[in-house]
Structures are given as C-alpha cells and as structure tokens.
Amino acid sequence: MLQVTLLHFPFSGYTLQLANQLVNYVDLTFIHSEKIYSQYKDFIDPRIHIIKIEKPRIRNPRNIFVMSAIMRMIREIKPDVLHVQENNDPWYDLMLLGNTMPPLVTTIHDVFAHPGDRDLIPGTQYTRKIAYYRSQRLIVHTNLLKNALVQQFHVPSARVNVLPHGELGSLFQSFSGKKIQEREPYTLLFFGRIWPYKGLKYLIQALPLVAEHIPEVKLIIAGQGENIDHLLQATDKKYYELLSGFILNEDVAPLFQRSTAVILPYIESSQSGVATMAYSLGTPVIASNLGGLAEMIRHEEDGLLVEPRDVRGLANAIIRLLSDTQLQQKIQKAALIRCQQDLNWSNIAAQTVDVYQKVAIK
Structure with missing residues (x-):
C-alpha cells in the first residue's frame, strides 16, 4: 500500500475530510499541530497515524526549529509521497530550499493574496513560489488557478491537477x-x-x-x-x-x-x-x-x-x-x-491517489 504523509497548516476542515477518505486507499500519516488536533480529534479516523507538533505563532523564530523537526520526521517516515496542504508558512517554504524532499504534492487553495486581506503573513507572497517549483504535482480547485500557475508562474500544465473543493x-x-x-x-x-x-x-x-x-x-x-x-x-x-x-x-x-x-x-x-x-x-x-x-x-x-x-x-x-x-x-x-458526485470526499480522495501514483517512489 502507498505510504503517504499529509502535512497541513491552515484549511483544517478541508484537510480532515480528505484524510478520513484517503486512509481507505493509502497508509496515511497525518502531521498537524496540537491545537488543531484538540479541535478535531473526535472526528479523525483511528486508522490514521497521527503526529502532533507544538507550532508557535508564525512570527516566532522558534518555527525554524519546529520545521527542522518536521523535516527529520519526514526523513524517518520515508513516505512514498509527501502531500502538503497550502504553503502559506514562510518557515516551511524556506525549508524546501535546504532539504531533500520525497516526491512532493502541494495543494494550493489561493495562488494570489486576496485584495485587502490583512491576515496575509508578510513575505509569504514571495516564499510560497518555492513550492510551485519544488513540487512534482500541484493540486488546485479551479481552472482559473491552474491557468494562473501555468501562465504567470510558468508551471508546466501537466504538473497541475484540478480537483474539486469537497463539501464541508x-x-x-x-x-x-x-x-x-x-x-x-x-x-x-x-x-x-x-x-x-x-x-x-x-x-x-x-x-x-x-x-x-x-x-x-x-x-x-x-x-x-x-x-x-x-x-x-x-x-x-x-x-x-x-x-x-x-x-x-x-x-x-x-x-x-x-x-x-x-x-x-x-x-x-x-x-x-x-x-x-x-x-x-x-x-x-x-x-x-x-x-x-x-x-x-x-x-x-x-x-x-x-x-x-x-x-x-x-x-x-x-x-x-x-x-x-x-x-x-x-x-x-x-x-x-x-x-x-463531484463534491464527494470519497471521489476526491480517489482522484488525489491518482495524483500520488504519478509521482510516488517506485
């Protein structure tokens, strides 16, 4: 069975719904913060291997040590595929530059910052581009976002998969x-x-x-x-x-x-x-x-x-x-x-596994 590690930062509800269906297809390890786990622990499929981390606030420089620890975990797990949900954490983005990664799939929920969004983390609009180029596959939810990645960031079209945003x-x-x-x-x-x-x-x-x-x-x-x-x-x-x-x-x-x-x-x-x-x-x-x-x-x-x-x-x-x-x-x-139909998580998980199989370690 394919071994997949799923790492996420925001979009907790989305990621949890996806994880609960992915575990029907793959051997899944789920890395997320202690805070997120405390909110969703009653709704996580018990077959999923859970790794909890203490994640400081984004502006805390201790994040560099947390990200280093996450990278060590990933090296020890040796997954066939690492799937990261969104990349709005500049500490993670910078880690991509200095680490050898397993085959990487990244889901991008927003290619560009929304106008007037004051929750935007400073610097992310620059560092997040690293994941666009380090990922073997990118998943987006609309053709609009795929076209933006292809036309404005010159990501090859074959590397971008459009999968629906499932129901919440x-x-x-x-x-x-x-x-x-x-x-x-x-x-x-x-x-x-x-x-x-x-x-x-x-x-x-x-x-x-x-x-x-x-x-x-x-x-x-x-x-x-x-x-x-x-x-x-x-x-x-x-x-x-x-x-x-x-x-x-x-x-x-x-x-x-x-x-x-x-x-x-x-x-x-x-x-x-x-x-x-x-x-x-x-x-x-x-x-x-x-x-x-x-x-x-x-x-x-x-x-x-x-x-x-x-x-x-x-x-x-x-x-x-x-x-x-x-x-x-x-x-x-x-x-x-x-x-x-198309917003059903089981169907979306099956399509996601198809993406994994295209990049998995043979």
Whole structure:
C-alpha cells in the first residue's frame, strides 16, 4: 500500500475530510499541530497515524526549529509521497530550499493574496513560489488557478491537477450534533472572513432594496476581520444580526440551517469553502459571477450568479429567491446531488491517489 504523509497548516476542515477518505486507499500519516488536533480529534479516523507538533505563532523564530523537526520526521517516515496542504508558512517554504524532499504534492487553495486581506503573513507572497517549483504535482480547485500557475508562474500544465473543493457541511453538522435548526424563510447569511474582497458592502447596500419588497428580511453577518460598523451606520438594526469574531465549530451548521440563502457578493474569488458548506447543508447560494465561484456554481441549477458590484442585480436575485419556494427546493436538490458526485470526499480522495501514483517512489 502507498505510504503517504499529509502535512497541513491552515484549511483544517478541508484537510480532515480528505484524510478520513484517503486512509481507505493509502497508509496515511497525518502531521498537524496540537491545537488543531484538540479541535478535531473526535472526528479523525483511528486508522490514521497521527503526529502532533507544538507550532508557535508564525512570527516566532522558534518555527525554524519546529520545521527542522518536521523535516527529520519526514526523513524517518520515508513516505512514498509527501502531500502538503497550502504553503502559506514562510518557515516551511524556506525549508524546501535546504532539504531533500520525497516526491512532493502541494495543494494550493489561493495562488494570489486576496485584495485587502490583512491576515496575509508578510513575505509569504514571495516564499510560497518555492513550492510551485519544488513540487512534482500541484493540486488546485479551479481552472482559473491552474491557468494562473501555468501562465504567470510558468508551471508546466501537466504538473497541475484540478480537483474539486469537497463539501464541508457534513463535518460541521457533526460538530453541532443531529439537531436541525428550523429554517427562517427570510433570513440571509454572510459567513466567513470579513475583508474588502468579500464585497459585504454591496450586500449591505442591497438590503434596503430587498426590504422594500420583503420587509421581514434579515441578514446574519458572521465572521471576523475588519470592523464593519461604518458599513452598517445607515442600516436599520432590525435588518441585520452581527456575530463578530471567530465562530465556534459547533455553531457553524445551525447558522446555515437557519438561513434561506447564503450570499457571496465577492469582488474577487479563487474558490469557496463557504459555498460547498452551503451546498451540503441545503442552503441555496447567490454569488458573484466571477473567478472560482463562476466555475463552481451552475447558474439557475444549483445556485444563482449575479454580476459583482451590481447592487440592484443582487437585490433582485435575493427577492426572487426568497419569494419562490419552488426555486429554493430546485437549487437545494441540485446542490445536494453535487455533494454526492463531484463534491464527494470519497471521489476526491480517489482522484488525489491518482495524483500520488504519478509521482510516488517506485
């Protein structure tokens, strides 16, 4: 059986879902931080070999010793393939320069930094390029990202594989238990990091237009990032509910289940875990027609697409969806079918193993 070591830094939910299916195909060792393990330990398949590390904050120079220790672990394991989820840790990137690596597969969730994302780790936009060239294979979630790697970073096309971003709702449903939250017929949800590229201001501007037709409308804004009080100054408080800060894992699924629609008014997008979460939790998506969102969402089938920054168009789409229960049910059904097909983790794991076999030590 193929021996694979999976190392990850962010994207914990994604990586856990993938790991729990990969173990059906490979002998899997999973290296991650003690903090991440404490959050997800109850949901990790017991067949996976776990190695926990104490990972300091990113700006702590002790990271160089941690990364050295990780490299020693990898040399001792001698995996056929090392799979790294994202490379936004400059300490890891620099280690790639000075170490002989096993065949390396890297999943890149975002090729470029998002505009206005103040969580960006200084220097990462330069060091992460090292992994583009040291990896035998790269995995991305959209053709948009593949084209960026090929055209702007001159990565050979044959080395870049496009695999779907799997659904995340089932994991967060497990955190919240079997209790199903009653859906509120006129409630919208904006979920995730709140930075300018997410386009929240356009959704807030659309809210009064929606309220003219549907006075019961309410927007839940749940996430952390920039202070948005200035965006809400002119909005009546009865039209929104602000949950500012980190949303606990057990509170995620109920937010989606409360809502009749998830709104993604982004002005830039590489892919979206929020959309896949909505799909598997039965909440229809209205999103901007751009980037990775335009690739993932099938307009008028499993979601609705509107032009970015189009406040009136966004309002009209929301009014249409909230007013049409048959359309809601049609989108829900199509999205759930997607979760059983291309967004299914077992299928994604099998495709990932195909990538491993192309680079594995013979």
